[in-house]
């Protein structure tokens with residue numbers, strides 16, 4: 071990088087000490103380079119002048135230009151409410167311009183009957199157009215001024231920053247900064263060689279940066295954006311693919327060459343249903359990894375109810391057939407117990423021993439597990455985090471399955487890696503559908519399998535949104551369903567920050583339900599995170615055995631619970647849940663033959679996004695579509711809790727939700743480059759090295775916060 075880019079931004083015309091501090095504090099811009107690498111998020115065509123008759127509600131919050139004549143000017147109001155109001159017209163209509171600050175300054179610059187170019191964001195109230203604090207300039211000056219580009223970039227700003235540096239001032243500052251570097255030929259050293267640029271049709275870096283700030287045409291702008299996105303995503307992919315290659319080169323995976331009695335006996339004698347095509351395919355994919363001689367590291371995505379447990383179990387039998395132990399780790403006690411029950415039943419009579427170990431295992435259960443695991447007596451161990459403890463010593467662990475993996479942190483998972491002299495094969499399963507682009511970024515070093523087919527005979531769940539005011543109607547519906555012998559979940563949100571309030575909501579809800587659904591006709595039970603494990607377990611099994619009609623719960627039941635007779639899921643304050651969590655909860659019903667329903671209850675006032683989420687839920691049952699939408703609504707940074715993805719990779723211009731094609735291309739490019747120079751050591755690859763280091767902090771993949 072040239073020195074000029076490292077100079078403090080205060081040396082740029084129009085900045086100075088005060089603005090330097092402001093820019094640094096508000097948007098992290100310290101140097102000329104920082105300033106020039108911050109690109110507009112939107113462009114306005116400044117050759118386009120709108121007539122007032124064209125302005126409508128859809129333009130609120132977008133910048134437009136008008137050409138108007140001043141027909142009235144006056145001060146209105148007193149004290150802090152005093153404002154300067156200017157009436158303007160053009161041949162098609164009229165509007166009002168308003169200033170609350172700097173009124174004396176602006177007042178001197180506005181003359182009656184003169185024509186101005188007005189630039190700002192219109193708002194419309196009762197049919198009247200107004201613009202608050204627009205920029206204005208006399209028509210003669212505005213039209214005669216030579217501009218760098220007819221597209222004006224709009225840079226993201228903050229409330230504070232925008233008070234000092236207007237849209238136009240920012241534009242000027244960037245322009246001045248550009249003047250400093252424009253004549254220096256190597257101001258930006260291009261990380262991509264000429265040959266590479268040719269091959270992928272990319273314009274030079276400097277040209278791209280110039281066109282991002284001052285697009286010379288729409289076409290140029292597109293090319294510039296493409297170039298910068300390519301750089302960013304290539305940086306990301308070089309990091310990810312390097313991890314993958316090094317894992318492959320390390321080699322050393324257990325080889326499970328045999329398909330033996332455990333698998334065959336189960337398959338031919340015990341399998342309770344026909345596998346779906348997707349289940350079969352995934353089992354084959356896993357098996358191919360297990361005989362490859364490399365350690366498997368595979369992500370299995372499958373919508374709720376798609377039958378991941380069976381895939382896990384059958385692939386575990388392959389480990390057992392080859393003399394290895396397998397374990398499956400689930401995020402909650404309830405889920406672990408349920409997996410244990412299912413798997414112990416499936417393993418009966420095929421000579422496979424299954425045991426359980428959780429945090430609340432009693433001493434006898436613990437002892438059995440510890441001893442059996444160490445001696446090799448136990449083939450499959452089912453459990454929670456307790457499996458990670460150092461005390462758990464396997465005799466020969468060969469395969470680890472992690473269910474609902476987003477609940478575990480990386481470190482927790484990594485500990486399982488060390489439970490044998492060489493790392494076991496790993497399968498992580500998730501029902502939180504991660505959009506493909508994001509999966510590629512976050513799991514570039516994992517292979518991905520997808521179960522994209524539900525077991526036959528499932529009826530799509532009908533989803534409805536009710537406002538709280540329609541609660542009695544909802545109750546009526548529940549009575550109908552219960553009368554048919556069905557069971558109902560009622561779920562309350564549990565958001566960490568307001569736990570106390572949330573439990574209060576649940577308690578109030580339980581009380582009110584108890585009044586409306588009185589004993590002995592209706593039986594209601596409660597299950598939430600604050601209860602003792604045995605009480606939770608008791609409540610769940612009561613519900614499972616059909617001895618309760620309604621289960622009132624917090625989102626603890628979100629994961630994995632399987633009660634086929636439950637056909638209604640009521641989600642309270644549904645607007646407070648994220649889309650993927652709503653979808654997970656909905657997946658608790660629709661597991662039996664009956665038509666199932668999901669009812670989203672919400673307050674009457676909804677934010678735009680809250681409404682969009684609920685509408686999306688009513689429209690589709692497809693988890694992958696919902697997750698794509700979630701990504702669009704929330705942005706990639708948000709979707710994985712706090713500082714994930716977008717932040718782990720400092721993405722400036724590329725968008726994980728939409729830049730799928732470039733992502734896939736750069737993945738191929740990265741694999742190709744690394745196959746010839748795995749550490750980017752060749753002289754010709756030094757630029758790529760900086761690209762990788764510039765755009766990529768080490769990714770932190772920690773899903774413990776997703777819900």
Ligand code: ADP
Pocket residue numbers: 343344345346349372373374375376377378379380501525526630632661
């Ligand atoms: P998830 O992928 O959400 O973990 P599960 O593994 O819990 O789903 O499976 C959901 C339900 O579907 C279980 O009751 C399971 O027995 C059943 N199931 C799984 N595979 C099939 C299949 N191929 N045919 C019929 N039912 C199946």
Ligand code: MG
Pocket residue numbers: 378379473630
């Ligand atoms: Mg499951």
